[in-house]
Amino acid sequence: MTSATVSRQGSSGLYIGGLVWTLVRTDFKTRYHGTIQGFVWALMKPLTMFFVLMGVFSFIFASEPAYRVNLIVGLFLWEFFAQGTTVGLLSVHAKGFLISKAKFPSWIVVVTSLANALITLAVFWVVIMMTLILSGHPPSPLASVLFLWYLLHLTAIVIGISLAGSVLLLKYNDLNQVWEVVTHAGFFVAPIIYPIDVLPERLHRYLYLWPPTPIVQFARQVLVAGTVPSLKAHALLTVEAAIVLSVGIWIFRRYAPRAAEYL
Numbered sequence: 001m002t003s004a005t006v007s008r009q010g011s012s013g014l015y016i017g018g019l020v021w022t023l024v025r026t027d028f029k030t031r032y033h034g035t036i037q038g039f040v041w042a043l044m045k046p047l048t049m050f051f052v053l054m055g056v057f058s059f060i061f062a063s064e065p066a067y068r069v070n071l072i073v074g075l076f077l078w079e080f081f082a083q084g085t086t087v088g089l090l091s092v093h094a095k096g097f098l099i100s101k102a103k104f105p106s107w108i109v110v111v112t113s114l115a116n117a118l119i120t121l122a123v124f125w126v127v128i129m130m131t132l133i134l135s136g137h138p139p140s141p142l143a144s145v146l147f148l149w150y151l152l153h154l155t156a157i158v159i160g161i162s163l164a165g166s167v168l169l170l171k172y173n174d175l176n177q178v179w180e181v182v183t184h185a186g187f188f189v190a191p192i193i194y195p196i197d198v199l200p201e202r203l204h205r206y207l208y209l210w211p212p213t214p215i216v217q218f219a220r221q222v223l224v225a226g227t228v229p230s231l232k233a234h235a236l237l238t239v240e241a242a243i244v245l246s247v248g249i250w251i252f253r254r255y256a257p258r259a260a261e262y263l
Contacts, residue, residue: 064195066224069135073223074192074216076124081158081212082183084117088162089179092256093169106256110166111159121151132223143222150215153241157211160241160248167255190216208236211244 064070091113092106132139139147169175190212196204207213214237221227229237 066137067195069131069137069224070195070220071193072131073128073220074190076121076128077154077216077219078187078190078192078212079124080117080121081154081215082187083120084114084155084158085161085165086176086179086183087113087117088158089165089169089176091162092166107163107252110162110252114155114158114162117158118155125151128223137224137226139223140226142228143226146222146228147219150219150237153237154212154215156241156245157215160245163248163252167252171255186210186212189213192216211240214240 088110091110095109095113129139129144165175165179189207189210191207196207196213196217199207208217214233218229218233218237221229
């Protein structure tokens with residue numbers, strides 16, 4: 001490898017790095033108006049939903065001693081999934097002008113659009129840890145590591161759905177409306193506001209096909225219940241996340257080269 005090649009690769013890396021930083025910073029300023037207050041107000045939506053749901057359903061599931069902690073874990077994980085996939089689906093359509101005017105891998109537009117959702121998730125991770133500590137159930141080191149492992153799986157799932165949806169939206173203009181319906185229904189399919197045990201066990205396998213379900217359940221098991229899912233369960237989760245991400249990448253590679261035709 002010649003010095004000229006190394007120099008070009010270094011310049012390309014700096015260009016991509018600068019582009020990623022610019023996109024992330026622009027998204028943050030656009031969503032939160034460039035202020036910490038705007039970011040705090042954005043956090044109020046899931047927090048308000050948590051207190052409303054807790055106030056209503058804690059009476060219904062009063063026999064569940066860990067219901068409140070389980071609710072906050074499930075709700076914040078769901079918020080990342082819903083917010084990330086929604087923003088990711090709209091990313092190429094919203095920033096199509098960049099793809100047509102500059103040369104860079106178009107997938108960067110999709111992945112960087114998830115930055116705000118990841119920042120919010122990081123804040124919620126701190127909230128979840130503090131909630132567990134204050135409730136007298138501090139997570140063990142193993143539980144903390146497994147929780148981060150589940151977050152990586154959830155991020156892969158969100159990226160996969162976002163990659164596929166971002167290019168399909170250009171061809172099917174109503175896809176964002178369809179996805180909005182899916183996420184509204186999916187909120188009740190995943191055991192966010194109810195313990196999964198209230199449903200017949202024969203239905204559980206179908207709920208686990210909805211990607212957020214195993215993430216929520218496994219996170220609750222290791223953080224709240226103090227138990228670890230089986231190796232088979234972890235393997236199935238990894239397979240599910242890998243399938244979603246792989247299909248997303250395949251769809252994106254197939255349609256992205258023709259994205260300019262639909263913009």
